[in-house]
Amino acid sequence: DAGVTQSPTHLIKTRGQQVTLRCSPKSGHDTVSWYQQALGQGPQFIFQYYEEEERQRGNFPDRFSGHQFPNYSSELNVNALLLGDSALYLCASSLGDSPEAFFGQGTRLTVV
Amino acid sequence: AQSVTQLGSHVSVSEGALVLLRCNYSSSVPPYLFWYVQYPNQGLQLLLKYTSAATLVKGINDFEAEFKKSETSFHLTKPSAHMSDAAEYFCAVSRYNFNKFYFGSGTKLNVKP
Numbered sequence: 001d002a003g004v005t006q007s008p009t010h011l012i013k014t015r016g017q018q019v020t021l022r023c024s025p026k027s028g029h030d031t032v033s034w035y036q037q038a039l040g041q042g043p044q045f046i047f048q049y050y051e052e053e054e055r056q057r058g059n060f061p062d063r064f065s066g067h068q069f070p071n072y073s074s075e076l077n078v079n080a081l082l083l084g085d086s087a088l089y090l091c092a093s094s095l096g097d098s099p100e101a102f103f104g105q106g107t108r109l110t111v112v
Numbered sequence: 113a114q115s116v117t118q119l120g121s122h123v124s125v126s127e128g129a130l131v132l133l134r135c136n137y138s139s140s141v142p143p144y145l146f147w148y149v150q151y152p153n154q155g156l157q158l159l160l161k162y163t164s165a166a167t168l169v170k171g172i173n174d175f176e177a178e179f180k181k182s183e184t185s186f187h188l189t190k191p192s193a194h195m196s197d198a199a200e201y202f203c204a205v206s207r208y209n210f211n212k213f214y215f216g217s218g219t220k221l222n223v224k225p
Contacts, residue, residue, distance in 0.1 A: 004155075033212065042116075042202050042215030043156070056212050090155055094211050099144040099163055101211060103156040 002027070004093050004104035012110045013081050021076040021107045025093030031055075032074040033101065034066060037088040049074050050096075078109075086111045114139045114205050118216035126224045131190040133219045135177075135203030138184060145186040146204040146213070147177055156202065162186060173197070198223045 005024045013019050025032050031050045035043035045058035049068035068074045072093075078085055088108050092101040119134040137143060144163045148156040160171025167179040177188045186203060200220045204213040 006155075031211065035213075035215075040218075042204075042217050043213070044215070045212050048212060058212075092156075092213075097211060099206055099211050100158070100161060101213070102158070103148070105155040108153070 004091055004102050006089075006091050006104035006107050008107060009105065010108045010110075012112060015081055015083060015111055017081050018077065018079045019081060019109060021078075021089050021091075021109070023074045023076070023091030023093075023104060025072050025074070025091075026102050029093035029095050029102070030072050031094045031096060032068060032072065033092045033094070034074070034076045035090040035092065036060070037090055037106070039087070043090055046076070081111045083111050085109065114143065114207065114214045116203050116205050116214055116216035118201075118203055118219050120219055121217065122220045122222065124222040124224060125193045127195055128192050131175075131188070131193045131197065131221065133188040133201050133203075133221065135186045135188065135216060136184055137186060137203070137205045139205055139207070141207055143205045143207060145177075145179060146206070147171065147175070147186075147188045148202045148204060148215075150200045150202065150218075152199075159188070159201075193221075193223045195223050195225065197221060 033048040034046040037043040047057040052068045063079045088106045090106045091104045094101040117136045146161045147159040162179045170176045203216040
C-alpha cells in the first residue's frame with residue numbers, strides 16, 4: 001500500500017503565477033482534505049472533497065480551488081500566487097466520515 | 113467552535129527522561145483528539161487518537177495520552193525519551209462527521225544525549 005502520495009515534492013513559482021498540486025489518496029479512501037502549513041505553524045484546513053464535490057471549506061480565498069476525480073485523486077489549484085502562499089501543502093485522505101486521516105509527505109511551495 | 117492550545121513551543125529533555133507535551137482543547141461538542149508527529153521535511157504521522165472509548169490511549173513508540181474532560185486536556189507522555197523522538201508534535205481536534213482537523217501550533221521536542 002503506497003499510502004497517500006503527493007506530487008511534486010518541491011515547487012518554485014513566481015508571484016502572480018498559477019500552480020497545481022496533486023494527491024493520490026490511500027487505497028480504499030474516498031475523502032481528500034488539503035491543508036496549508038506555513039513555516040513554524042500548525043496545518044490549516046483549506047477544503048475537503050468527497051464524491052467529487054467540495055464538502056467543507058476553511059477560511060481561504062477563492063484563489064484556492066480544487067477538484068476530485070472519479071478515482072478519488074485530487075488537485076489543489078492556487079491562482080495569482082502571493083509570497084504568503086509559500087508553505088508546505090499537505091493532503092490527507094480518509095474513508096467517509098472516519099475520524100482517522102492519513103497524511104502525505106507534502107508539497108513544499110516557494111513563491112518568489 | 114473548536115481550537116487547540118499547545119503549551120510550550122519548545123521542550124527539551126534528556127535521553128531516558130519523561131516526555132510531557134501539553135495540549136488543551138476547546139470544543140462545543142465531544143471531540144475526537146489526535147497527536148501527530150512530524151519529522152523535518154516530512155508529512156504528519158499519527159501517534160494516537162481518542163474517539164470516545166477508553167480515556168487512556170496508547171499509541172506507537174510507547175507514547176500515550178489521557179483524555180481529561182474536566183480539564184479539557186489531552187497531554188502526551190512517554191516514560192523514557194529516545195534520541196529518535198526529536199521531532200515536532202501536533203495536537204489536533206475534530207468532530208464526528210466532520211473529519212476536519214484543527215491543529216495546535218506544535219511543540220518541538222529536543223532530546224539531549
